[in-house]
Structure formats: C-alpha cells, structure tokens
Amino acid sequence: MASDASHMLEAALEQMDDIIAGSKAAVGFSNGLYDLGSPVSVGPLPVLKLAEELRLALELQSGDKDRNSLRSQLPCTTAQTLIEWLEKGSVNLQCSSNNETYQERLARLEGDKESLVLQVSVLTDQVEAQGEKIRDLESSLEEHHHKLISTEEMLQQELLSRTSLETQKLELMDEVSYLKLKLVSMEEEHNHIDEQEQHHKAEALLQELSRLKSKVEELEGEKSQYERKLKATKKTDDSTLSDLSPMSSGVESGQQSPVSPEHKKNQKGILKLWGKIRRTQSGSLPADGSDSDFKRGGFRATAARDMKAPFSKWSCDQVCAWMEEFGLGQYVNMARQWVTSGQTLLSASLQDIEKELGIKHPLHRKKLQLALRSFSTKITEKSSELDHIWVTRWLDDIGLPQYKDQFSEGRVDGKMLQYLTVNDLLFLKVTSQLHHLSIKCAIHILHVNKFNPNCLKRRPGDENKTSPSEVVQWSNHRVMEWLRSVDLAEYAPNLRGSGVHGGLIILEPRFNSDTLAMLLNIPPQKTLLRRHLATNFNMLVGSQAQWEKQEYLESSGYMPLTTTAKVRPRKIGFSSFGHRKKRTHDSTDYICPLDASQDQALLNGANRPYSGFRGLSPIFDRDPERQEQVGALQI
Numbered sequence: 001m002a003s004d005a006s007h008m009l010e011a012a013l014e015q016m017d018d019i020i021a022g023s024k025a026a027v028g029f030s031n032g033l034y035d036l037g038s039p040v041s042v043g044p045l046p047v048l049k050l051a052e053e054l055r056l057a058l059e060l061q062s063g064d065k066d067r068n069s070l071r072s073q074l075p076c077t078t079a080q081t082l083i084e085w086l087e088k089g090s091v092n093l094q095c096s097s098n099n100e101t102y103q104e105r106l107a108r109l110e111g112d113k114e115s116l117v118l119q120v121s122v123l124t125d126q127v128e129a130q131g132e133k134i135r136d137l138e139s140s141l142e143e144h145h146h147k148l149i150s151t152e153e154m155l156q157q158e159l160l161s162r163t164s165l166e167t168q169k170l171e172l173m174d175e176v177s178y179l180k181l182k183l184v185s186m187e188e189e190h191n192h193i194d195e196q197e198q199h200h201k202a203e204a205l206l207q208e209l210s211r212l213k214s215k216v217e218e219l220e221g222e223k224s225q226y227e228r229k230l231k232a233t234k235k236t237d238d239s240t241l242s243d244l245s246p247m248s249s250g251v252e253s254g255q256q257s258p259v260s261p262e263h264k265k266n267q268k269g270i271l272k273l274w275g276k277i278r279r280t281q282s283g284s285l286p287a288d289g290s291d292s293d294f295k296r297g298g299f300r301a302t303a304a305r306d307m308k309a310p311f312s313k314w315s316c317d318q319v320c321a322w323m324e325e326f327g328l329g330q331y332v333n334m335a336r337q338w339v340t341s342g343q344t345l346l347s348a349s350l351q352d353i354e355k356e357l358g359i360k361h362p363l364h365r366k367k368l369q370l371a372l373r374s375f376s377t378k379i380t381e382k383s384s385e386l387d388h389i390w391v392t393r394w395l396d397d398i399g400l401p402q403y404k405d406q407f408s409e410g411r412v413d414g415k416m417l418q419y420l421t422v423n424d425l426l427f428l429k430v431t432s433q434l435h436h437l438s439i440k441c442a443i444h445i446l447h448v449n450k451f452n453p454n455c456l457k458r459r460p461g462d463e464n465k466t467s468p469s470e471v472v473q474w475s476n477h478r479v480m481e482w483l484r485s486v487d488l489a490e491y492a493p494n495l496r497g498s499g500v501h502g503g504l505i506i507l508e509p510r511f512n513s514d515t516l517a518m519l520l521n522i523p524p525q526k527t528l529l530r531r532h533l534a535t536n537f538n539m540l541v542g543s544q545a546q547w548e549k550q551e552y553l554e555s556s557g558y559m560p561l562t563t564t565a566k567v568r569p570r571k572i573g574f575s576s577f578g579h580r581k582k583r584t585h586d587s588t589d590y591i592c593p594l595d596a597s598q599d600q601a602l603l604n605g606a607n608r609p610y611s612g613f614r615g616l617s618p619i620f621d622r623d624p625e626r627q628e629q630v631g632a633l634q635i
Helices: 003-028 042-062 064-073 074-090 100-241 248-256 259-279 299-307 315-324 329-338 342-347 350-356 364-377 388-397 401-409 414-418 423-425 432-450 476-485 489-495 502-507 513-520 527-553 596-604 624-630
Strands: none
Touching: 003 100, 042 100, 100 489, 315 329, 315 342, 342 364, 342 513, 350 364, 364 414, 364 423, 388 401, 388 414, 388 476, 414 432, 423 432, 432 502, 476 489, 476 502, 513 527
C-alpha cells in the first residue's frame, strides 16, 4: 500500500511539473521572449498547453460574476483574435503584455509543488519507518517460528522417552511378577522335595524295620529248631536210660554239653536284638516279657526302662537327657550341678529354677513350668506332642514365616501355643494387630481340631466345590492358590508374610474383601478389579459369613483392620505389684483360651456367628480387662 501511494504522488508531481512548464512557456510567449523562428512558435504543443491552461483558469473561477469581471478585463483585440482563431482558424500573433494572472498561478503552483514535495518526503520517511518495523516484525516472527519448531521437537523427544520409560516400567513389573511367581513355585517345590525326602527316609526306616523283623523271625525259627532238637535229644536219652549202665549219666552230660552253651548264646543275642527294636519306638512289635536277663549299662537301656517311672524318681542323668531332647540343652550343665532327681525340679519354686539353672529367657522358663505341671498332674495333653520344629512349619502355613527365628529361639512348641499370652507375643516381637488376630484364629483352629498337626490344608482341591467349613482350614499357600484360580495370580505373592489363612478369613468378622484388597496392594482406583475380588470373596465365605461381616461393618464404633495398627502392652497398676509374686505365670490372659464354657458352647451349637462352620465360633474377648490389654482387637 505504501508503494502505491508513492507511485501516485510521483505521477501527480510529474503532472504538476508539466503544468508548470507549460505555464512558463505561455508566459514567455506572451512576453515576446520567443520569436517566430523559435521552436515554440512552430510547434503546436505550446499553443495547446496555453489553451488548456486557459480552460483550467476559467474553470477555477468560482462563479459567473468572476468570469464576467475577467472577461471585461480581457483586451478587445485578444478576444477578437481568439474568436477569429476559433471560428476561422486564423490566429493573431499579437499578445498582451499583461501576464499578472499567469505569474500568480505559477507561484501558487510552485507552492503546491513544494508542499507536495514536502508531503512526499514525509510520507517516504514514514514508509521507510514502517518498512523497518515490518522487517523487524518479520525477523521476530521467524525467530519465534524457529523456537516453536525446536520446542515441538523437544516435546516429541520427551514423549518418546516417556513412552520408552513406561514400556520399560511395564516390562520390569511383568518380570517382577514372574520372579515372584517363580519364587513361590520354587518354595512349594522345595517343600514338596522336603516332604518326599522325609517320605523316603520313613520308607527306609520301615524297610530297615522289616529287615530286622525278618531277622528276628529267622532267629526265632532257629531257636525253635534248637528247641526241637533238644527235645528230640532228651527223648532219645530217656529211651536209652534203661539200657545203659549207671555210668550213663556222664554220657548224658557229655551229650548235652555242646548244646547248652550255644542255646544260651542265641538266647542272649535275641534278647539284645529285641532291646534295640524296642528302642526304635515301633509299637507294632510285641514287648519282650523276659526281664530276668536284663543287663544294665547297655545302649540307653537304663533310660529306656526307667522313663516309665514317675518323673520324681528320675535320676540326674535322665533329667538332663530329657532336657536335651526337650530343647533346653543349654541348661544341662547347670542342671547337673543342682538336680539330684526329678523331685528337685518338681518341688523347686520359680525363683529357684531361675537362679539355679540360670534361665533368663521368660519363654524357656514358661516351657519348663508347663512341662513340670504336666508331670505333677499326670495329664498328657495332645498339644505336648507338637515340638518347636513343627511350630516353625506351622508359621509357614499361616503366612507368618518372618517370626520363625523368634519362635525357634524361644523354643515355642504346641503346648506353649495352647497357653500363649499377649505378653508372650509382644516378647516375640509380634506387635501387629493383624498378626495377633491371625495367630489367634490359627490357635483356635488347633483347639477345635484337638491339635491335629495336619489339620491345615496346603494342596488345592476342587475350586467349584468349596464350603466355609473347608475354607476355615486353608493354609496361606492354599489361599494364594485360590487367588490364582480367580485370575488374580499377579497379586498372590503379596500375601506371603501377611498372616492371611482360612481361619482368619472366616472367623474374624472385620476381615472383608476391602481388607484383602489392601493386603494384595490393589489400588483403590481399580474399581473393576476390586469388585471382581469382592464377588469371589463373598462366594468363598458363604452367605451367612457375608451377612455377619456386613452386620459387623454397619455396627457403631466399627474400626477397619489395617496393617499399621499395633497392639498395646497391658498397663499394670500399682495394685497389681502386690500380687505379682503370688502368680505362678507371668500372665493368665491367653490369646486364645478354650475353657469348659467354650467347649460346651461348641457342643450345644450356641447362637454365635459362624457357629455353623464345623462348630467354630468366633473369638470374642469376654472380660474388659483383657480387652484393654489386647487393645487393637477392639480399636
């Protein structure tokens, strides 16, 4: 647009120049500056320009009055000449000497030209300034365009790098899930191999036992053969007695002499072999009734025989051997210096045992106290058959393998599980509320199944035919197998070390699908996955358990289970210190008691939640003092 305006101004200036030049030529011609021989007088252009100028001058007059005044000022001769020239074509070369109007017009035109030149210069400067601005803006626009392109490239690279990182993250997550599953499978395979090895060992022992039995039968056959030969020899001697002389007695003794020592030797060998078989604790063989040839000082013969005697009559060596087998071998040296018989331990007080044997560990002291109480009452409980090694395997089954070292160090066996208290668990560094509930429910399962060591089910069965009475006996590995069967295999390894087993799922009313989803680390935003888990969980526990859990959920004061909740130790008041020395145990608040009232409730089918599941009732605390100690069970 600026260039078009410049061109228009230039054209206007050129026209003005032409007009000014024509006016000057006309003035010069009228003043006689040109002669007849000059180029102006000859050429038609000056005449035409003068005529054009005349026309323009007349048109510039504002009205008829000005034109009449101008016409009156025109000389007659000039007007006559113009009229004749226009009519006839003849021109009078005489001109008036009056050129004042042309000078004024020329001056006005010069002024207009100068003003136009000034305007053109101003407009040219403005055009140049606008051109500079336009160039600056174009350069700035180009720079911003380059920046935009570079920013888009950087953004594209960032998106590519982020996509690659997300892909790597997903690959790593898949690999971690695969490794977790592989670890679980390897652990199960290892457990299976251990069971196979134990089975092979048992078969080897049975084969050895059968071989010993066959050897015994062979020796018994030989013994019977020798007895028959001896009887035949006696009959032969009796038949020949009448025909022999009185000296036949020497012959008889001479015939019997080679038989009697061999018979005695075989009899001693058989008795020795029977003693070994009896010490292998095989209850299928008949006991040897002949105690007349019992020899003291044999391979644990004295201990094996005198163990049937009351504990109070045991010797020091027998008591020390029993402590070694009982898992308290570290106190044997002190026991040899103090114990004279089993009566020493039975009559000793708690302070004497702690002082003389140097037992500082409270669980070791409790283990010994429980055993001595069994010897005193002569009541053998089923839980005493479960040693501390079995308890470590039991911790694996209920999903708490992280406490195996503490339980093994405390020598916690089945009997101690039966009388385990909250303070004992806190001493074993079990502070989680959820883990307390897990152990509580697991001990309750042992109570109901009379401490059957194989009551928990480890192997998967038919997933479509499960009932709450079967689920309550599921181990932690069995629950993980159930998660794999409902398409949640990637979350199954998260249950290891969580303490989740079938007893906790069924017996604890606060354990619901949300608790399981939290333990499986399923994010809350994955609503479809949590809904899928809740549907399968409700199908697993049954309608009755689902209704009771929902009723407990809607009750006032309900607090959900969390992994961070801790169990508070019991606060002992000043009044409790006076009775502390009178108590035989550190605490009688067992974590899972099963007294006579509970047994009666189980037999009568009392109206309690989950009473329909194999007679199992939930574990509610009955006295407020115990509720204060457990703390986390109700808060």
